[in-house]
Amino acid sequence: MRAKAARLGLWLWVIGVLVFLFAPIVTIILFGFDRSVIETWPIRHWTLSWYSVAWHDPQVRSAFVLSLKAAVAATILATILGSMAAFGVHKARFFGRDSISLLLILPLALPGIITGVALNSAFRWAGITLSLWTIIVGHTTFCIVVIYNNVIARLRRTSNTLLEASADLGATGLQTFRFVTLPTIATALVSGALLAFALSFDEVIVTTFTAGAQNTLPIWIFGAIRLGQQLPEVNVVVTLVVILMFIPILIAARLTGSDNFVPRVRATRIAK
Amino acid sequence: MGDQSAIDIRGVAKSFAQTTVLHDITLEIRDGEFFTMLGPSGSGKTTLLRMVAGFESPDAGTIRLHGDDVTQRPAHLRPVNTVFQDYALFPHMDVVTNVEYGLRVAGVGREERRRKAEAALALVRLEGFAGRRPAQLSGGQRQRVALARAIVNEPSVLLLDEPLGALDLKLRQEMQTELKAIQRRIGITFLYVTHDQEEAMAMSDRIAIMNQGVIEQVGSPQEVYELPATAFVASFVGTSNVIVRRGRTQSLRPERLLLLGPSMIAPDDVTFEWGNVVDVVYLGMVTRIFVGLDGGDDLVAVQTNDGSSTGAPVPRRGDRIRVAWRPEDAFDLETAVV
Numbered sequence: 001m002r003a004k005a006a007r008l009g010l011w012l013w014v015i016g017v018l019v020f021l022f023a024p025i026v027t028i029i030l031f032g033f034d035r036s037v038i039e040t041w042p043i044r045h046w047t048l049s050w051y052s053v054a055w056h057d058p059q060v061r062s063a064f065v066l067s068l069k070a071a072v073a074a075t076i077l078a079t080i081l082g083s084m085a086a087f088g089v090h091k092a093r094f095f096g097r098d099s100i101s102l103l104l105i106l107p108l109a110l111p112g113i114i115t116g117v118a119l120n121s122a123f124r125w126a127g128i129t130l131s132l133w134t135i136i137v138g139h140t141t142f143c144i145v146v147i148y149n150n151v152i153a154r155l156r157r158t159s160n161t162l163l164e165a166s167a168d169l170g171a172t173g174l175q176t177f178r179f180v181t182l183p184t185i186a187t188a189l190v191s192g193a194l195l196a197f198a199l200s201f202d203e204v205i206v207t208t209f210t211a212g213a214q215n216t217l218p219i220w221i222f223g224a225i226r227l228g229q230q231l232p233e234v235n236v237v238v239t240l241v242v243i244l245m246f247i248p249i250l251i252a253a254r255l256t257g258s259d260n261f262v263p264r265v266r267a268t269r270i271a272k
Numbered sequence: 273m274g275d276q277s278a279i280d281i282r283g284v285a286k287s288f289a290q291t292t293v294l295h296d297i298t299l300e301i302r303d304g305e306f307f308t309m310l311g312p313s314g315s316g317k318t319t320l321l322r323m324v325a326g327f328e329s330p331d332a333g334t335i336r337l338h339g340d341d342v343t344q345r346p347a348h349l350r351p352v353n354t355v356f357q358d359y360a361l362f363p364h365m366d367v368v369t370n371v372e373y374g375l376r377v378a379g380v381g382r383e384e385r386r387r388k389a390e391a392a393l394a395l396v397r398l399e400g401f402a403g404r405r406p407a408q409l410s411g412g413q414r415q416r417v418a419l420a421r422a423i424v425n426e427p428s429v430l431l432l433d434e435p436l437g438a439l440d441l442k443l444r445q446e447m448q449t450e451l452k453a454i455q456r457r458i459g460i461t462f463l464y465v466t467h468d469q470e471e472a473m474a475m476s477d478r479i480a481i482m483n484q485g486v487i488e489q490v491g492s493p494q495e496v497y498e499l500p501a502t503a504f505v506a507s508f509v510g511t512s513n514v515i516v517r518r519g520r521t522q523s524l525r526p527e528r529l530l531l532l533g534p535s536m537i538a539p540d541d542v543t544f545e546w547g548n549v550v551d552v553v554y555l556g557m558v559t560r561i562f563v564g565l566d567g568g569d570d571l572v573a574v575q576t577n578d579g580s581s582t583g584a585p586v587p588r589r590g591d592r593i594r595v596a597w598r599p600e601d602a603f604d605l606e607t608a609v610v
Binding site: 161171179 | 326347358377
């Protein structure tokens with residue numbers, strides 16, 4: 001009886017936390033269907049017209065495209081650099097290795113405003129005009145961390161004898177990388193890339209300091225909220241972003257959560 | 273060269289940091305031999321195996337495989353294959369892809385390597401498992417896949433690093449018989465590493481007993497058991513009583529000891545010493561009797577419970593007893609390290 005009550009309490013607690021986390025997002029989604037510009041509860045006139053407004057808004061479109069470009073480019077760059085850094089730190093033994101490992105992770109812990117200001121003054125000092133490329137560089141700094149962390153964690157869990165076995169069976173270093181290393185880290189790499197994409201896509205602070213005249217989607221949202229003239233349109237855009245972001249995060253969670261190859265094993269067992 | 277050695281290790285030494293793991297090892301392993309390196313952990317046997325495989329390089333000395341100096345050759349260019357202690361099967365490949373891996377990286381065509389991989393799987397009695405993943409196999413099955421993956425490449429030497437260590441006793445005994453049978457069938461040299469003396473005795477043509485980075489003795493199972501060269505070999509291979517008599521260190525096998533009660537008459541050709549029975553342990557097939565000699569030595573003797581016996585009653589704890597042995601059963605050991 002006591003155990004039952006405890007379980008019920010625990011469930012209520014979990015539900016409470018979830019409500020706390022997700023009620024604001026649900027509110028935004030709901031207000032996207034409100035005809036009125038002033039948000040009042042309950043919603044009196046439901047409408048889909050803001051979806052049409054948002055869809056046809058050229059500012060939203062260009063901001064969305066810019067965000068997408070920046071996120072894709074930053075993810076690709078970070079995937080290459082982050083995984084290379086992970087291989088280097090994992091494999092080589094050199095003086096200052098731990099310091100480098102820490103330095104690589106630091107950008108994620110560093111307040112975005114510091115990264116932003118630092119990049120901004122560095123770009124200005126170097127005489128580089130702010131553009132899509134400066135945004136990409138800014139985003140890459142923190143995206144590298146996600147990839148690096150994911151890949152190095154997987155490398156550390158991978159038994160070294162797998163690589164020895166591959167060499168023992170006659171594989172060159174390149175063949176071992178292609179047939180053994182890459183497949184073992186593949187899921188870590190993909191989930192890291194998806195997380196990096198999600199991080200880059202909704203980043204505001206670093207972007208503020210590294211973007212020129214153009215707006216990324218989060219910056220457009222930020223501006224539109226401050227102006228307060230088109231709140232329902234903002235709500236609609238946010239709803240779309242939430243839906244869009246949910247997909248990569250869900251896939252990433254699945255990839256890292258499923259320990260390597262367990263799901264497939266289970267599937268075949270059930271099939272029998 | 274008619275009977276060229278399969279592996280020729282000369283003057284090999286290795287240190288890690290401050291510790292010397294191998295001291296000047298010289299060892300010749302004949303072609304087609306089942307050769308075992310037996311020793312406790314830390315004796316250097318695995319390091320030596322890894323040097324033959326090419327995962328470690330010696331600080332000094334040379335390693336030749338069928339006459340070729342491979343000391344500086346990287347692992348992937350050596351004509352040897354290894355069965356690893358943890359099997360090291362590639363988890364993202366199914367069984368047949370694991371087995372054909374060596375052929376695949378060597379550029380063998382798909383059809384031929386499939387055929388060879390399936391033949392190797394048949395040899396280890398794993399037909400029908402080709403499509404399974406390593407995670408779906410039992411420990412014994414994984415062990416067989418690892419074996420098939422190594423022998424499919426027809427290596428000139430197969431290296432086995434405690435391959436049965438993770439299996440339970442019954443399976444281990446089955447695999448011992450099977451490994452020996454496979455080795456006879458394919459006729460390649462096996463270099464086997466284990467700390468289990470029974471395993472070494474059961475399979476090997478010859479055994480090298482290693483301790484603290486040196487080889488204590490090399491010989492057939494019978495030689496190392498019946499004529500141990502050192503006190504270490506005497507105590508590590510089977511059980512042995514090591515005693516010092518007239519300044520000579522001698523070994524006495526428990527099964528060669530005769531226990532004589534007070535009323536029994538000692539045969540003419542034995543020497544005996546008096547003592548007290550300290551403990552009697554019944555083990556089913558045999559009974560182990562621990563005797564504290566009046567001279568201070570503790571000996572262990574074994575009596576077979578075969579019913580026939582010499583009619584001698586099993587001694588009991590506290591009994592006064594004579595422990596007797598024929599002089600030729602107590603033989604000298606090289607070193608006096610006890």
